[in-house]
Amino acid sequence: MVRQHVNPLSAFFQQPRPLAPPAELFADPARPIHLDIGCARGRFLLALAQEEPQRNYLGVEIRRALVSAAEADRQALGLQHLHYLFCNANVSLEGWLAALPEGLLERVSIQFPDPWFKKKHQKRRVLQPALLLAIAGALAEGRELFMQSDVLAVIEPMVALAEACSCFERPAEDARPWRADNPLAVPTERETYVLGQGLPVYRVLYRRNANPLPPLPELAQWWQERLQRSSDSPAEAANP
Numbered sequence: 319m320v321r322q323h324v325n326p327l328s329a330f331f332q333q334p335r336p337l338a339p340p341a342e343l344f345a346d347p348a349r350p351i352h353l354d355i356g357c358a359r360g361r362f363l364l365a366l367a368q369e370e371p372q373r374n375y376l377g378v379e380i381r382r383a384l385v386s387a388a389e390a391d392r393q394a395l396g397l398q399h400l401h402y403l404f405c406n407a408n409v410s411l412e413g414w415l416a417a418l419p420e421g422l423l424e425r426v427s428i429q430f431p432d433p434w435f436k437k438k439h440q441k442r443r444v445l446q447p448a449l450l451l452a453i454a455g456a457l458a459e460g461r462e463l464f465m466q467s468d469v470l471a472v473i474e475p476m477v478a479l480a481e482a483c484s485c486f487e488r489p490a491e492d493a494r495p496w497r498a499d500n501p502l503a504v505p506t507e508r509e510t511y512v513l514g515q516g517l518p519v520y521r522v523l524y525r526r527n528a529n530p531l532p533p534l535p536e537l538a539q540w541w542q543e544r545l546q547r548s549s550d551s552p553a554e555a556a557n558p
């Protein structure tokens with residue numbers, strides 16, 4: 319049985335896991351990479367990798383059993399431009415991103431990322447200042463960060479952090495506060511479920527601008543202060 323959630327802050331998930339470089343993951347490591355953070359069972363990337371085979375795809379996921387199942391699907395199809403890795407993105411991804419050859423990362427997606435709606439669990443959420451700066455540091459100007467969620471209390475802080483970092487712009491033509499549609503060719507499993515229920519999905523597409531990265535301590539302090547200020551979400555009241 320696959321656990322519903324794991325606590326990314328527990329000692330086990332805080333252990334760093336070295337992630338293989340593109341040359342060890344893909345048959346043609348020179349292709350641009352789409353990185354999907356929190357890929358779960360991996361069916362979104364499995365479909366996208368077949369629909370748009372021109373790039374390499376990496377999915378990272380903290381629940382190991384899901385990664386094993388996703389890898390089995392990939393291997394059954396013999397796909398050499400797709401890989402799934404087990405890790406805590408907040409612990410192991412920063413080094414991998416920093417070591418990428420310049421210009422290789424084309425797009426990062428973070429989709430329906432967190433089960434942690436409560437204020438007291440905000441530290442468990444995946445998009446934290448260090449990870450965002452690692453993503454911004456690895457994306458060349460014009461390259462994309464796409465984020466979506468069905469939970470406003472989850473997506474709003476992600477957007478606030480991306481704006482505070484000042485390294486990203488939204489396409490001028492995109493609707494505010496939320497983009498009208500998904501720019502990716504394939505919906506995720508969670509997205510399909512949410513849309514099937516007739517519920518809204520909140521989406522934002524960012525492109526890396528030319529600004530230098532802000533210092534991590536400054537962004538982390540801003541984030542800390544924001545967490546302190548933020549009031550409990552309605553979800554917390556509903557699920558005490």
Ligand SMILES: C[S@@+](CC[C@H](N)C(=O)[O-])C[C@H]1O[C@@H](n2cnc3c(N)ncnc32)[C@H](O)[C@@H]1O
Binds near residue numbers: 381
């Ligand atoms: C609600 S699911 C959504 C899965 C998929 N992106 C979708 O839209 O269908 C969020 C996934 O992110 C994973 N996740 C959460 N925190 C993570 C972390 N720190 N590192 C890696 N994966 C994480 C969870 O285990 C879960 O599988």
